[in-house]
Amino acid sequence: MGILEVKNLSMTLGDKRILNDLSIDFWEGHVHAIVGPNGAGKSTLASTIMGLQGYRDFEGDIILDGESISLLKVDDRAQKGISLGWQEPARFEGLSVKSFLKASSKNVSDDMINEAMSFVGLNPEEYLDRKVDKTLSGGERKRIELASLLIMQPKIVLLDEPDSGIDVEALDRIFDAIQLLKQRGATVILITHSIAVLKQAEHAFLMCHGAIVDKGGVGKIIKYFENKCIPCGHKNVPGFEEIE
C-alpha cells in the first residue's frame, strides 16, 4: 500500500472523459514520474490530487495515509502534507519573493529562506525584495516556487513539468532540489514528458487517454520516448485495449 492511493479515478470535463478509471499507488519517500503525450490527462491527475477548483467532481477516491481526502479543500490537503508546483507558476502583483516564501511555512526563518533560494540558484540578496510578478521570467518564478516547496517540506510534492521554462544551466539545480526533497523524506510525483526529468525518478507510469497504460522502472518507460508511443497498443479511446 502506498502513502497516496488513487483508486478508480474517472473524470469528465465538458463532454470529454479526461481520466478513465485510473488507479495508481505512490510509495512513500520515492520519486515517481508520470509521462505521456499531451492531452493524456497528466496535469488533470495532479490538479485532482491537489483538489483544485474545477477538478473536484470525479468518481473514485484519493487516499492519503489510509484516509480519504477526496472531499477536502486545497488548504486542508496542503495541511495534511500535499503540495503542488504549477507548470506555469502564478504571478502576484506587489507581493515580494520573501513574503511569498514566508507563506510556505509558519516557522520559516531567514536562514531557511536564504538556503532554499541559494539551492535553486537564485541569489537571495538579489531576489528577495523583488515582486513575484511579470518582471520575473517564467523560469525564475518556477525556481522560486520550488524554493517555496523546499521551505514547506510537504510529505507529497506534485511537480507539473518542473523543467518548463528552465534554462540548461539551471536544470541541474532543479534536479538537485528534487533529490533534496526525496532525501528529506518527501514522496515526489513528477509530471513530465521530458526524458531528463523522467531520469530523476525511480518509478514511472505511462499515461494515455486518462489511464495508466504501462508502469515500471525508468528504463522500461523511457522506451516510450524512443518509440514515440508506438508500443502502446491502445486505440486512443476510453476502454482501450491492453498494451502488448
Place this chain on the structure above:
Amino acid sequence: MKNNSVVADELYRTLQLTDNALQDPDIAHLVVNHNNVVGSHLVPGLEVEVDELDNGIQMLLRIKEGIKVMKPIHLCFGMLPENGLQEINLTIDIQSGARASVLAHCTFPNAVEVIHKMDAAITIGEGAEYIYTERHVHSSTGGIQVLPKSRVHLGKGARFKTDFELLQGRVGSINIDYETICEAYSVLEMNARINGTHDDRINIRETGHLNGEYSRGVLTSRIAVRGNAVAEVYNELTASAPYAVGHVDCKEIVQDNGIAQAIPIVRVNNPKAHVTHEAAIGSVDNKQLETLMSRGLSEDDAVDLIIQGLLS
C-alpha cells in the same frame, strides 16, 4: 490644555513611524492639529506661509528656483478629537529646476465624525520635480470623510508623482479628485491604493491632460473592496500633442458583497499620440489563491496576502 509640542508628538506617534522626523534638523516639517500649527521646522530654500482659518489652515509652500530639498518634507495634518472639520487650502509652488518630495501624514485616529478637506493648487515649474505621498491613518470606526482635491500644472520637462495610501484603519468615505495639465516633455504618475471594508465608500477621479509634445502620463489604481464597501474609479487621460504617451491601469478586487466600478476614459486628439488602458475587476485570481492555499494558507489568509501585495 496641552501645549503644542505635546499635541505634535501625540499626532506623530499615531503614525507609528520608526524614525522621528520631528527631531531631525535636516528634515523640514509642519504639524497641524485641526487649525493650529503645533510644530514646524524649515530648511534652506523652502518657504512656508501659513494662515490659520476657523476650521483649518491656508498654506503656501514654495521651493525656490533651482533648490533641491534632498530629504522629504513631512507635513502632518490631523485631528485628535472625535468630531470636527479640517480644511487645508494648499498652494504649492515648485519653481523651475527645483526638486522636493512631500510626505503628507493625515492622521485621524479617533475619528467618529470627522471631515478632512484638502484643496490644492500645485504648480511645478520647468524642469522641476515634485513627489507627493499622502499616507492616512484613520480610526477603526470609519467615521471620516476625506475629500482631497488638487489641480496640478506641470511645466516643460517637469515631473510629478503622487501616491495615496491608507496605512491603518477604515476608509470611511473618500473622494479623491485630481486633475493635471502636462506641458511638453513632462511626466505624470498618479497612484492610489485603497482597501475598503464594511460600508466604506471610495471614489477616485483622476484626470490627466497630456497637452505638450512628448509628455507622458500613467494613472494607476489598486483597490480592494470587501464587506459592503463600494468603489468607483474614474480615470481619464487625454493626449493632445504629438508623441504624447499615456496609460491607465486599474485593478479592483471584489470580495463578499463589495461593489467595484471602473470607468477608464482614454482620448487621443493627435494622430501621433498614443494612450492605452487596462482595467480588471473581479474576485481574487484563482490560481494565485490556490497556489497559496496549496502551501497551507487558509482561503481568508491567502486573500489577505494577495490584497496586501496588490496594495503594497
